[in-house]
Amino acid sequence: MGLPPEVTIRDVGPRDGLQPEPPLAIDDRVSLVRALTDAGLRHVEVAAFVSPQAVPAMAGAAEVVASLDRCPGVTYVALVPNQRGAEMALETDIDELTVTISVSETYNQRNVRMTVEESVAEIAAVCALSSPTPVDAVVSCSFGSPYEADVGPAKAVALGGRLLDGGATRITYADTTGMATPRRIAELGHALGDAPGDVGLHLHDSRGTALVNAYAALELGLTRFDTAVGGLGGSPFAHGAGGNLATEELVALLDDLGVTTGVDVDRLVTAALMVEDLIGRPVPSGVAHVGPRTRVAPNA
């Protein structure tokens, strides 16, 4: 079908996924990360070095990283909001950092209380102090903003270019509130040009479009995706903040399309059901509940 032979998946469930939830015990967060690496994931966002007052679910980031039951070959990633967060993260043995910035001025100011220009400078400073630890800059609202009409893939790619110039290792374009469609993904591809390089997509499912957007991106040759086990993330109360693309739904689809992920979907379903137990309510993912298409009905 002309799709790439393999893709790289970063599970952001233990960070972006758990962030809006009531805080879990450190041990449970560590066990979840281990369940994900046992399923074959080689990139996992495990913590955020943010204020525990602002984000109670992310308290104890250093302890999480110190407690990781490490697997060889896995890149453990942490989000840092600024230089102070980066300093704290770099005191641990974290492998890579993520930073965020929004192409939407309003969203950026509400999210990190900086202008976009201030965030560009802050990210350059984070990259400088973190080197040689890689820094992935996540550009939120890359496919639209609930606040401004004039943001979109072209503006996001221009901002991504500035972040690479400022020292970011790679860029991940985020559909923060589920506004992407295959048309917007194509616009991103057009803005990136013939040599997209190491470009990732971070997709949310607010409007049911996360998987179709991933598929459209695959058709364009993009091969790096952020997902969250169970489809965790977002909030039923925040406008447009739906959960992340569910890791097991992407893997189940790619398995049938013949695209290699290195991830075992059945083990991933086990991890999703572990999350369900931990948070005490059903996760949004369908595959978590009915399994991949290859699973025969239990009562057949």
Place this chain on the structure above:
Amino acid sequence: MGLPPEVTIRDVGPRDGLQPEPPLAIDDRVSLVRALTDAGLRHVEVAAFVSPQAVPAMAGAAEVVASLDRCPGVTYVALVPNQRGAEMALETDIDELTVTISVSETYNQRNVRMTVEESVAEIAAVCALSSPTPVDAVVSCSFGSPYEADVGPAKAVALGGRLLDGGATRITYADTTGMATPRRIAELGHALGDAPGDVGLHLHDSRGTALVNAYAALELGLTRFDTAVGGLGGSPFAHGAGGNLATEELVALLDDLGVTTGVDVDRLVTAALMVEDLIGRPVPSGVAHVGPRTRVAPNA
């Protein structure tokens, strides 16, 4: 993007969607149909002439059809399971019938207590007695069965051909338990050949794939889809029986892709929220809750 300029959507919410729910009042079912036609839908499956003992939610089919607040240009459709159901339906002023058959022998026997061969004969008899009222034959498990490994699009298309020979007006291939992927949709396209004719797809979202399958079908030039307002349908307790593709999620996507549906997504969201009130719990659709991407955040 090389997509068809327009598509036809049949909302099956008042039938396939409400079927597994506790019974609603006739007036509420009629109001829902009216809300859908007010939103611009021109094909609505409004009732099933089945045993009220077997499917309590579909009791009063004749009364529903008699009570319809009819809009000009709308095709009102009813499901019939056999000749007896067709006779009852034809005593009303219904415009079109749907019949079902499964390409899976086990599924067919469990669903309608006939072998596939018996169903082929029964459908031919229904077509004969219904003429000139059109009959749409819905072929379930067209993309896989939870019971048998050897079913799939090629076998479904062969069965569809026999149903057309037996007098069916058109065929709709159904992904009854959410087993389709773009690869399976491509297999359907291949089996249909260069002249697919009036082929419809009936997609369920058990594994989060309904929208990506619709998109893959559009890329192949298919232009007729069954959906259900709110993503109604299925059952959380039956293996793989997830809800239908949500009408408003398909329309919201197609609006952004520039594909004409004739449906007003905001009115459709109103209908989805009406359904939510009627059934007393949230519908699965994301667009029902956050609106299309064009909607600005209420608190922006």
